[in-house]
Structures are given as structure tokens and as C-alpha cells.
Amino acid sequence: VSATTQVKNAEPSGSGSSPVSAGALVTVLRYRLLLAAVVGLVALSAVRVISGAGDLTSGGTVSAALTLAVPIGMAGLGGLWSERAGVVNIGLEGMMILGTFGAGWIGWQHGPWLGLLAAILFGAVGGLVHAIATITFGVDHIVSGVAINILGLGVTQFLARVLLEGTPGGGQSQSPHIPSLPTPSIPGLADALTPVEQHHWFLISDLAGIIRGLTTNVSVLTLVAIALVVATYFVLWWTPFGLRLRACGEDPYAAESLGVRVYLYKYVGVVMSGALAGFAGAYLAIVASGIYREGQTGGRGYIGLAAMIFGNWRPGGLVSGAALFGYTDAMQLRNAAAVHALLLVVAVILAGLAIYALVQRRFVSAGLAVAFGVLALFWYLASDVLPPQITFMTPYITTLLVLALASQRLRMPKADGLVYRRGEGH
Amino acid sequence: MTDVVTAARTNPVTQDRLRRIGLSLAAPALAIVISLAITSLVLVSTGTQPFHTFKIMLDYAGQPRTTTLIINSAVTYYFAALAVAVGFRMNLFNIGVDGQYRLAAMLAASVGGAVTLPAPLHVGLIIVVAVLVGGSWAAIAGLLKVYRGVSEVISTIMLNFIATGLVAYLLTPGRLAVTTQGSNNIGTKPIPASGQVPGISLVPDSPLKVYGLIVLAVIAGFAYWFLIERTRFGFELRATGQNEAAAVASGVNVKRMVLLSMLISGGLAGLVGMPQLLGSSYTYSLDFPAGLGFTGIAIALLGRNTAIGVAIGALLFGFLDNASQILDLEGVAKEIVLITQGVIVLSVVIAYELVRRYRIVAQQRDVGRALAQAEPVPHDPAPAQGASA
Numbered sequence: 001v002s003a004t005t006q007v008k009n010a011e012p013s014g015s016g017s018s019p020v021s022a023g024a025l026v027t028v029l030r031y032r033l034l035l036a037a038v039v040g041l042v043a044l045s046a047v048r049v050i051s052g053a054g055d056l057t058s059g060g061t062v063s064a065a066l067t068l069a070v071p072i073g074m075a076g077l078g079g080l081w082s083e084r085a086g087v088v089n090i091g092l093e094g095m096m097i098l099g100t101f102g103a104g105w106i107g108w109q110h111g112p113w114l115g116l117l118a119a120i121l122f123g124a125v126g127g128l129v130h131a132i133a134t135i136t137f138g139v140d141h142i143v144s145g146v147a148i149n150i151l152g153l154g155v156t157q158f159l160a161r162v163l164l165e166g167t168p169g170g171g172q173s174q175s176p177h178i179p180s181l182p183t184p185s186i187p188g189l190a191d192a193l194t195p196v197e198q199h200h201w202f203l204i205s206d207l208a209g210i211i212r213g214l215t216t217n218v219s220v221l222t223l224v225a226i227a228l229v230v231a232t233y234f235v236l237w238w239t240p241f242g243l244r245l246r247a248c249g250e251d252p253y254a255a256e257s258l259g260v261r262v263y264l265y266k267y268v269g270v271v272m273s274g275a276l277a278g279f280a281g282a283y284l285a286i287v288a289s290g291i292y293r294e295g296q297t298g299g300r301g302y303i304g305l306a307a308m309i310f311g312n313w314r315p316g317g318l319v320s321g322a323a324l325f326g327y328t329d330a331m332q333l334r335n336a337a338a339v340h341a342l343l344l345v346v347a348v349i350l351a352g353l354a355i356y357a358l359v360q361r362r363f364v365s366a367g368l369a370v371a372f373g374v375l376a377l378f379w380y381l382a383s384d385v386l387p388p389q390i391t392f393m394t395p396y397i398t399t400l401l402v403l404a405l406a407s408q409r410l411r412m413p414k415a416d417g418l419v420y421r422r423g424e425g426h
Numbered sequence: 427m428t429d430v431v432t433a434a435r436t437n438p439v440t441q442d443r444l445r446r447i448g449l450s451l452a453a454p455a456l457a458i459v460i461s462l463a464i465t466s467l468v469l470v471s472t473g474t475q476p477f478h479t480f481k482i483m484l485d486y487a488g489q490p491r492t493t494t495l496i497i498n499s500a501v502t503y504y505f506a507a508l509a510v511a512v513g514f515r516m517n518l519f520n521i522g523v524d525g526q527y528r529l530a531a532m533l534a535a536s537v538g539g540a541v542t543l544p545a546p547l548h549v550g551l552i553i554v555v556a557v558l559v560g561g562s563w564a565a566i567a568g569l570l571k572v573y574r575g576v577s578e579v580i581s582t583i584m585l586n587f588i589a590t591g592l593v594a595y596l597l598t599p600g601r602l603a604v605t606t607q608g609s610n611n612i613g614t615k616p617i618p619a620s621g622q623v624p625g626i627s628l629v630p631d632s633p634l635k636v637y638g639l640i641v642l643a644v645i646a647g648f649a650y651w652f653l654i655e656r657t658r659f660g661f662e663l664r665a666t667g668q669n670e671a672a673a674v675a676s677g678v679n680v681k682r683m684v685l686l687s688m689l690i691s692g693g694l695a696g697l698v699g700m701p702q703l704l705g706s707s708y709t710y711s712l713d714f715p716a717g718l719g720f721t722g723i724a725i726a727l728l729g730r731n732t733a734i735g736v737a738i739g740a741l742l743f744g745f746l747d748n749a750s751q752i753l754d755l756e757g758v759a760k761e762i763v764l765i766t767q768g769v770i771v772l773s774v775v776i777a778y779e780l781v782r783r784y785r786i787v788a789q790q791r792d793v794g795r796a797l798a799q800a801e802p803v804p805h806d807p808a809p810a811q812g813a814s815a
Contacts, residue, residue: 090521090579129772137776138783142519142579146723147772154764161759162472302583309580389598393591396584403576 036320043348045206047341055338056345057206059190059197061330062213067288068333069326070225071096071280071297075304076311076318077232078276082127083313084236085269086249087134088417090145093301094152095126095274099281101156104175104292105163112181112286116221119282120275126152127274128267135266138419149301160294173294178286183217190216219287228276233315245269249413253425262420277301306399312410325395332391339391343380347373353405365405372401445788453781454728454735457774465766474758486752487745490632497628497636499744500737501643501701502715506722507740508650509560509694511731513578515654516667516687522567522582523695524719525589530560531699532593532614535710536602538703539615548621549704553642556696563589564692568685578688586719597712606711613711623704637705646694651733653690663687695719724771730778743767 048056055061075092082089102122107115126148133144161172169176189212196208236242247255248265256262280300285292303325310324311317331339350373357366403410466476486492506523513520520526534556543551567585570576596602603612625635654660665673666683674680698718703710725743729735746763753760 133772133776137779139775139779143727143775144772146521146720147727147768147775150720150724150771151765151768154761154766154768158468158759158761158765161761299583299587306580306584309577387595389591389595392594393588396587396591400570400576400581400584400588403580404570404574408575 039352040349041206041210042203043345043352045203047344047348048206049200049202051337051341051344053338053341054200055331055334056341057209059193059209059212059216061327061334061338062210063216063218064334065323065327065330066214066218066222067326068329069322070222071283071288071300072304072307072325073229073319073322074225074276074280074283075301076308076322077229077304077315078123078127078273078280079305079308080232080273080313080315080318081236081269081276082130082273083308083416084246084249084413085266086252086413086415086418086420087131087266087270087273088141088145089127089130089270089273090142090302090305091126091130091148091152092145092273092277092280092304093297093299094145094149095123095130095277096281096284096297096301096304097149097152097156098122098126099278100285100292100296101160101175101281102278103282103285104178105159107178107282107286107292108167108170108176111179115178115286116279116282119278119285121278123278123281124271124275126277127271130274131267131270134419135263135270138421140419141417157294160292164292170291175285175292177290178292180290181220181286183219185217186215221283221287225279225283228279229315229319236315246413248420249416252415252420256422256425263422266420277304280304303395309410309412310399310402313412321399324398328391328395328398332388332394337385339388340380340384340386342391342394343376343386347377347380350376368405446785449781449785450730453777454730454774456777457728457770460773460777461766461769464769465762468765469758469762472759479753479756479758479762482752482756483745483749487749490629491634492748492751494629494632494634494636495748496741496744497640498634498701498705499747500740501637501640502698502718503721503725503740503743504643504737505646505694505697505700506718507725507729507736508646508722508733509691509698510719510722510726511729511736512650512654512663512687512691512694514667514726514731516663516683517670518667518684518687518691519579520564520567520582520688520691520695521579521723522564522585522589522719523691523698523722524717525582525586526560526563526692526695527698527719528593528714528716529563529589530556530696531703531714532597532602532710533559534696534699535614535617535703536596538617538621539709542618543620545620548618549623552617552621552704553697553700556700557693558696560696560698561689561693564688564695565685568688571688572681572684597710611711611713613707613709613714615709617704617708621704622708625705637701639701639705642697642700646697647733647737650694654733659686695722698722724767727771728774742770 044056048054075096078092078095079089099119099122102118102120103112103115105115106118129151130144130148133139133147134141160175164170164175165172167176193208193212197205197212199205236246244255244260245265245268247258247260248262248269252262252266255265281297284296284300289296304322307321307325308318310321311319328342331342350369354366354369354373357363357369462480469476469479487496506527509523509526510520534552537555538548538552541548541551563585564582567576567578567581570581571578597612597614599605599612602614604615605612623638625638626640628636628640652660654663662673662678662683665676666678666680670680699710699714702715707714721743725736725739728742729737729739746767750760750763753762
């Protein structure tokens with residue numbers, strides 16, 4: 001118990017600020033997140049009214065966005081577990097690939113739940129390999145992660161060839177159909193909200209669409225995913241275990257000096273990370289497509305990692321990052337006219353950012369925001385449709401812009417990516 | 427032979443050098459043995475005889491046609507691996523070689539297809555465009571790192587996706603692409619004969635020719651070695667990679683180094699698509715090979731970022747990729763080599779790390795012994811280099 005309190009006391013000084021100001025900062029950040037959500041919603045709604053692109057906030061779009069956001073969010077959550085323990089995990093992609101295969105191979109024969117279990121196990125094995133390489137052998141984290149991506153892809157392609165070829169409806173690059181999981185809705189809500197949505201009232205219809213999308217035909221795995229985010233937040237930030245795990249990511253030698261078994265905590269973080277990446281893969285295979293297919297992950301492991309960095313190594317932040325990726329992905333898949341209207345949304349948001357930056361006297365950021373905002377506005381006015389390939393690029397450009405404008409405010413765990421050897425702290 | 431052994435026993439400097447060479451060969455050898463063992467295990471568990479499988483692959487690789495294909499793959503991989511290696515030497519992870527070479531090859535192919543020039547100029551123009559495009563695309567990540575503190579790992583990954591979108595956008599009929607008659611494939615306008623590089627008949631009795639740009643690969647390899655090992659720039663690059671704080675203290679401008687090495691890395695990445703573009707396809711079409719950037723990362727790790735090591739790694743990967751094509755006919759899943767490749771990469775990085783640690787321990791032991799004897803011994807020529815090279 002005394003070790004716990006000591007670590008607890010040590011933590012705020014580790015982040016370089018007094019407890020009071022840290023608390024104030026958290027409050028400000030929370031309000032800012034809420035404020036950003038409200039501003040974003042108003043901007044979306046206004047643009048929908050102006051452009052008439054109803055699909056911007058329709059229930060269908062929101063529902064699709066949710067399905068697309070969950071795998072990214074789960075990969076990001078995996079990254080969070082690993083990086084909070086001080087191990088950079090760029091191997092999420094490979095672990096996710098292993099997960100999709102596990103879900104497809106076991107899932108089509110024994111049902112989705114066992115498929116999910118297999119995916120989690122496969123991903124966890126990938127995580128274990130990463131842990132052995134980085135923690136026990138001290139290999140550079142990025143090097144090991146890249147190697148795991150290559151290995152995960154290779155193992156999966158070989159196993160698929162051996163285990164799936166000749167199966168009914170399957171082949172060397174895809175599995176037979178996996179039975180689907182239940183998709184419950186809140187009864188009566190959709191019937192009540194659909195008419196409201198169809199009136200196209202400013203804000204009210206948008207809210208109705210969003211609520212309908214979030215409450216109708218939601219896969220049980222989505223609910224599990226939401227529970228996992230909440231559980232992660234609780235475990236990592238409100239338990240002694242989580243405090244110790246995060247201490248390993250901030251200053252492993254300090255943690256070591258307080259008797260924390262750093263190797264063990266890092267192993268737990270990285271294996272958990274692999275398991276969550278496996279879950280993300282299972283979600284893609286079971287919920288999003290109903291089969292395992294080669295190349296199904298499409299780099300979502302990397303995007304999950306980007307969403308986590310976007311979210312400043314915090315669960316709430318990574319959820320908003322995943323939502324952003326999921327939303328633009330959904331827009332791109334659903335409706336060309338609505339995608340074009342997104343340009344106007346971007347221009348409005350950038351205008352807001354520019355004003356905010358001006359108030360804060362950050363003139364370079366303000367100038368950049370104005371330049372890109374004018375560009376987006378001009379593009380919106382000069383064209384009628386946005387080519388799908390350009391929409392495809394939006395989340396990645398957004399990530400780059402956010403990192404370029406806000407990277408100084410991001411704070412990763414202090415010892416993230418550094419090789420730790422027991423007893424070698426100086 | 428005996429002379430060498432006696433000399434090594436008597437002269438501590440030679441002894442140290444021999445040990446260093448032995449150790450640096452031990453790591454890749456160990457990795458290859460481990461990966462062969464694991465591959466064999468997998469093969470046995472799927473009911474295949476491993477040694478028979480290896481023999482089939484070796485026999486097939488010995489055929490002149492396959493040998494040519496192996497060399498051709500290796501030439502392409504070599505550029506990719508060198509591009510990655512430049513960054514690695516200063517702890518810079520250019521994961522974006524993939525996007526850089528695809529964008530570079532596509533734009534260079536369009537330029538090459540649009541102009542007609544005398545042969546050497548035409549080829550030169552295409553290559554220069556490719557190098558410039560690759561370099562500029564990589565420079566975005568360099569600028570973001572230097573001026574905005576964005577990790578190059580994330581920015582290059584994002585730039586890969588953006589390059590994918592950009593290539594798909596530009597490679598549509600009406601923009602930079604034309605439809606090929608009689609197929610669904612679309613590509614850039616074919617490069618006329620003056621922009622093509624003829625092959626070389628390097629392998630006797632082979633119906634295929636080796637890419638003419640193998641010459642450029644050799645030059646690039648030599649230039650890489652010279653730049654890294656023999657110039658001030660290379661010294662500063664390695665110094666930054668090994669100990670950034672010490673490099674800064676000794677006057678290295680790290681920001682400039684990051685930008686320059688990103689430019690060089692991207693420029694080399696621009697060359698990745700060239701052997702295929704100028705030597706066989708003459709157009710950038712939808713089926714232009716993708717993912718070579720990641721192969722390059724694997725090979726750079728395997729070859730320890732040295733010009734020779736990377737060349738051997740490129741040949742090994744070329745062998746595995748091409749010789750495995752026969753396996754399907756023999757009833758063995760050819761994807762087995764993907765496992766071999768993955769295991770090699772993972773075990774080689776672990777083996778290098780173990781060797782590095784063993785070296786440090788051995789050096790500390792030597793120093794301890796020398797101090798204990800308290801008599802003047804020949805000073806180790808470069809202890810710091812030995813510890814981390």
C-alpha cells in the first residue's frame with residue numbers, strides 16, 4: 001500500500017506540473033472537447049442547411065461512421081495500453097491482420113463468439129512477440145513493430161492458403177461467411193426520430209439523425225468496444241495497477257526504485273495491446289464484412305495509432321480521433337454531394353481555428369489556417385463534386401494538419417519508445 | 427592461414443578486428459538458421475518435407491530465367507533498402523518510401539511519356555524527375571519534423587496514404603492516364619524508345635535480360651558507401667544517429683541533417699520504380715508493384731544499413747520471392763517464404779541486439795583486464811564505434 005501512495009505522489013511531479021494546475025488543465029481540456037463537439041455540430045448543421053446535403057448528419061451516415069470508427073478506435077486503444085507502458089507499438093497493423101484471420105478461420109466453423117476469442121488470442125500472440133523482442137531483448141520498438149507487420153501478414157497469408165482453400169465459399173484469400181452477431185436497437189426510438197430527421201430543421205433534425213444512428217442496429221461488439229474504452233480509462237487512470245503501468249511509461253527507473261516490476265507491467269501492456277488489435281481485426285471480419293478477406297485491415301492499425309496520437313495519448317482524445325476517421329470514411333462511401341459539402345465544413349472550422357489562434361497571438365498557425373480555409377472555400381465554390389480519391393485522403397491530411405498545428409501541445413509518455421533495462425538507470 | 431592465426435593471437439588489435447568481423451557475421455547467420463528452422467517446422471507440421479522443398483527452390487533458382495528474375499527483383503529492392511538505410515543511419519524512420527516511390531514513378535512516367543528527347547537526355551530527365559518528386563515528398567515529412575516537431579514515423583505513414591489517393595486521382599483517364607487497348611488496365615502514356623533503358627545479357631542462356639539500371643544500382647551502392655563512410659556529412663549523420671546530444675555538442679546542425687537525409691532518402695526512393703519503368707513496363711499502370719517500400723525496410727534491417735549487407739539482403743529476398751514460384755506446382759503453398767522473410771527480419775534484429783550487448787560486455791571485460799594488469803596496452807582504435815556499429 002505504501003508503494004502505491006508513493007507512486008501516486010510521484011506521478012504529478014513526473015508530468016512536470018503541480019496537482020492544482022494539472023487539475024485545472026484537465027477541466028479546461030474537458031470543456032474544450034465539449035466545446036469543439038458543439039461547434040462542430042453547429043458547423044455541420046449550418047452547412048447542411050446551406051448546401052442541402054442531408055446525408056451530412058443522417059442516421060445512416062452516423063451508423064456507418066460508427067461501424068468504421070470502432071476498429072480504428074480499438075487499434076488506437078491497443079496503442080494506448082502499449083505506449084502508456086512505454087512501448088511504441090507500430091506492429092498494431094500486423095496484430096490486427098492476425099485478428100481478422102483468427103476471426104474468419106474459427107468464426108465460420110464455430111460461430112462469431114469463438115471467432116472473436118480466437119482473434120483476441122491471435123492478436124495477443126502478436127503482442128507477446130513484440131513484447132519479447134522489445135522488452136526482453138531490447139530491440140528498437142519501431143524496428144520490431146515493422147518486423148511484426150511483415151511477419152503477421154506472411155503468417156496470415158500462409159495459414160489462409162493452407163486452412164481456407166477449398167472451404168465452402170472460401171478460398172486462399174477469404175474465409176466462408178461468419179454467422180453475424182445480434183444488432184439490437186432501442187425500441188421505438190427510430191420510429192420517433194425518423195420524422196424529426198426528415199423535417200430538416202436546423203440542429204434538431206441533425207441531433208435526431210445522430211441519436212438515431214447511434215441507437216439503431218448497433219452491433220453488440222460495438223457495445224463491447226465502448227465498454228472497453230470506459231474500462232481502459234477506469235483501469236489505467238483510477239487503479240493502482242494503472243498508475244504503476246503508466247509510471248513504467250513515464251519513468252521506468254523511478255517505478256523500479258519503488259518496487260514496481262517494470263518488465264511485468266510492460267508485458268501486460270503490450271500483450272493487452274495485441275489483444276485489443278485482435279479485437280479490432282475481429283470487428284472488421286465479423287461485423288463490418290462478415291468474412292475474413294486478405295488486405296481487409298487496409299492500414300487501419302496505423303490509422304489507429306495516428307488516432308491515439310491525435311488524441312494526445314488519452315482515451316477520450318483517441319475516441320474523437322477515431323470518430324473523425326470513421327466519419328470521413330463513411331462520407332466517402334455513402335454520398336458524393338455530402339462529401340462536397342464537407343469542404344465548406346472544413347472552411348468554416350478552419351476560420352474558427354484562425355480566429356482562436358489570432359486571439360492567442362499565434363500568427364503562424366492563424367496564417368496557415370486562413371490559407372487552407374480560403375483554399376477549401378475556393379475549392380467548394382469552384383467545383384460541384386469532390387473526386388472520391390480526394391475524399392479518401394481527407395482523414396490523413398487532417399491528421400497531418402492537426403499534428404502540424406498542435407504537435408507542441410501533444411505530450412507522449414516521457415519514456416515512450418525508450419529501451420529499458422532493469423538496474424541500468426543512472 | 428597459420429600466419430593469420432598467429433598474428434591474431436599475438437596482436438590485440440587484429441584480434442579485436444577479427445572478433446568484430448566474426449560477430450557481425452554471426453548475427454545474420456544465426457537469423458538465417460533460426461528462420462530456416464522455423465520454416466522447416468511449419469513445413470513439417472503441414473506434412474511437407476522441408477529439405478525436399480529447399481532443394482526444389484534452389485534448383486529452380488539455378489535456372490537462367492529465374493536467376494535473371496532474382497537479380498532484377500534485387501535491383502529494385504536495393505534502391506528501396508538504400509533509401510530506408512540512409513534514414514536508419516541517423517535514427518530517422520522513413521516508413522514513407524512506399525508512397526515516395528509510387529508517386530515518383532507515376533509522375534516520372536507521365537513526364538517521360540509526354541516528351542521526346544535524344545536517348546541519354548530522355549532517360550536522364552525521367553530519372554531526375556523521379557528523384558526530385560521522391561525527395562520533395564519525403565521533404566514534407568522532414569519539414570514537419572524540423573519545424574513543427576511531428577514524428578516522421580506518423581507523418582510518413584500519413585503521406586503514404588495521401589500518395590495512394592493522389593496517384594489514384596491522377597491516374598484516371600483525362601488526367602494523366604490513357605486506356606490500354608484490349609484491356610481494363612489504365613496507365614500513363616508509354617515512354618517512347620528514346621526513354622527506355624535496354625537490358626543486359628548478364629546470365630548466360632537466359633531468355634530474359636537483366637535490367638540495364640543494375641549499373642545505376644551499383645553506382646548508388648558505391649555512392650552510398652562513400653557518402654556514409656568517407657565524407658564529413660556521413661560522419662555527422664552517423665554521429666547524430668548514435669548520440670544526438672553529443673553530435674549537437676560537437677557542432678552538428680541536426681535540423682539541417684534531418685532535412686538533408688530525408689531529401690536523400692526520398693531521392694533514392696524515387697529510383698525504386700525506375701528499373702521496372704525504364705526496363706520493362708515503360709508505363710505506370712494500375713498493376714505497377716506496390717509495397718516495395720516495406721520490403722525495403724525489411725532488407726535494410728537485414729543488411730544492417732551497409733551497402734554490401736543490403737545488397738546481400740536484396741538478393742536473398744529476390745531469391746525467396748522468385749524461387750518460391752515453383753512451389754505451387756509441387757503442391758506446397760508458396761506463401762511459406764513470407765513466413766521465412768518475416769522470421770528472418772525479426773530474428774536478425776534480435777540477433778544484432780544480442781551481439782551488440784555481448785560486444786559491450788566483452789569490451790568492458792577487456793578494459794577491466796587491461797586495467798588490472800596495469801601495464802600499457804595498445805589502445806582500442808575506436809571503442810565507441812565498436813560498441814554501437
